[in-house]
Amino acid sequence: MMEHMSFEVKENIPLSGYSVFKIGGPARYFAIVHNEEDLLDVLCRAKEKNLPVFILGAGSNILASDKGFPGLVVKMDLQGLYAAEGGKLTAESGVSMARAVSESVKAGRTGFEWAIGVPGTIGGSVRGNAGCFGEEMKDVVSRVAVLDRFSLLKSVLTNGDCRFGYRDSLFKHNPNFVILSAILELAKGDALESQKKILEYSAHVIPEASQSELFTDGMLVAGDAGGLLVNSGVTLRGVDMAIASGAAAAKATKNAFEKNDFSKKSLSYYEELLKNDFVLQDRETFKKAPEFLQNERLYTMYPEFMCRLFHRIALVNGPKKRVFDELLEETKGKRTQMFLDMLRALRAV
Ligand SMILES: Cc1cc2nc3c(=O)[nH]c(=O)nc-3n(C[C@H](O)[C@H](O)[C@H](O)COP(=O)(O)OP(=O)(O)OC[C@H]3O[C@@H](n4cnc5c(N)ncnc54)[C@H](O)[C@@H]3O)c2cc1C
Numbered sequence: 001m002m003e004h005m006s007f008e009v010k011e012n013i014p015l016s017g018y019s020v021f022k023i024g025g026p027a028r029y030f031a032i033v034h035n036e037e038d039l040l041d042v043l044c045r046a047k048e049k050n051l052p053v054f055i056l057g058a059g060s061n062i063l064a065s066d067k068g069f070p071g072l073v074v075k076m077d078l079q080g081l082y083a084a085e086g087g088k089l090t091a092e093s094g095v096s097m098a099r100a101v102s103e104s105v106k107a108g109r110t111g112f113e114w115a116i117g118v119p120g121t122i123g124g125s126v127r128g129n130a131g132c133f134g135e136e137m138k139d140v141v142s143r144v145a146v147l148d149r150f151s152l153l154k155s156v157l158t159n160g161d162c163r164f165g166y167r168d169s170l171f172k173h174n175p176n177f178v179i180l181s182a183i184l185e186l187a188k189g190d191a192l193e194s195q196k197k198i199l200e201y202s203a204h205v206i207p208e209a210s211q212s213e214l215f216t217d218g219m220l221v222a223g224d225a226g227g228l229l230v231n232s233g234v235t236l237r238g239v240d241m242a243i244a245s246g247a248a249a250a251k252a253t254k255n256a257f258e259k260n261d262f263s264k265k266s267l268s269y270y271e272e273l274l275k276n277d278f279v280l281q282d283r284e285t286f287k288k289a290p291e292f293l294q295n296e297r298l299y300t301m302y303p304e305f306m307c308r309l310f311h312r313i314a315l316v317n318g319p320k321k322r323v324f325d326e327l328l329e330e331t332k333g334k335r336t337q338m339f340l341d342m343l344r345a346l347r348a349v
Contacts, residue, residue, distance in 0.1 A: 024064025057124030093123030201341025222249030
């Protein structure tokens, strides 16, 4: 359908590969654009075909449906990044926030270090007025270049035009605007000071989708972050885990203080405390539950089965039948399947 394009438009590409949370079914069409011409080209053709379009950055703020997306997903991979005199940094929309931070420090500028922990692109972050540690994109963005998806006209907006609010902007309310690039205006800084700030901010960054260790020499990952790490892939009792890990981390730190030993070995007391905690014991008990819960029949066949069974039992249409007979009738042809699912359920808990 879109085979004559100057760059590749793929078909039925799973969005799980392009979202931080690794979920999402296939995009009917999927294109990665590296420059404005490609973008214009692909949008033009999508318009001709009347296809719905979704603009994608780093996929750190989206949850794509398992059903996928019936139109064209355009991944913005415009990677231009230029520092100019006067503290101006022009970043194209596909540039990662971390890369823009690094470039701003290299250019001797300050005021953008906070963005090191935002795992998105400039485009996605301008749209959402991303922020961290009390600072936001609105504090640094002076101009935004946009392309209107429908008129295919380009324009440049001022900070005021962008109508930034808390995690809000004009772009959230006008999805026809595709962000091409932004100019950030930053103050003169000291690279060493900026590096220190980046280190400080990075300490609060949570590694994504990892099963990292919770402690090492001189460091414990506690509270929400600990809960997130231990629970990646297992969402049961995530909040309890965050609370329990905070309490255990406090005890382990106190113990390390008393011994004046912050080595990995000493901090492993944290793990010992966690293992004895009811939350982790529950986690061990239920560790097979997520796999079991992936069984589609739990959400389709069994609820329908229960509804039909209750309907049969409750229906007044002649002499009363025995519940057991109704059960036998309703489970006809499905008993082996149900028996196996029951075994799986028992194994899961
Ligand atoms: C672990 C983790 C930590 C996070 N920390 C923070 C944080 O501290 N502060 C914070 O504010 N957010 C945070 N976020 C959320 C997210 O990283 C930000 O919202 C980020 O700015 C999204 O950028 P993105 O490129 O990933 O956008 P995507 O997730 O790809 O897209 C988000 C939205 O922006 C639109 N979009 C993307 N690019 C463009 C473009 N070029 N033009 C027009 N629309 C576009 C998309 O259509 C979509 O609607 C965090 C997320 C995670 C997973």
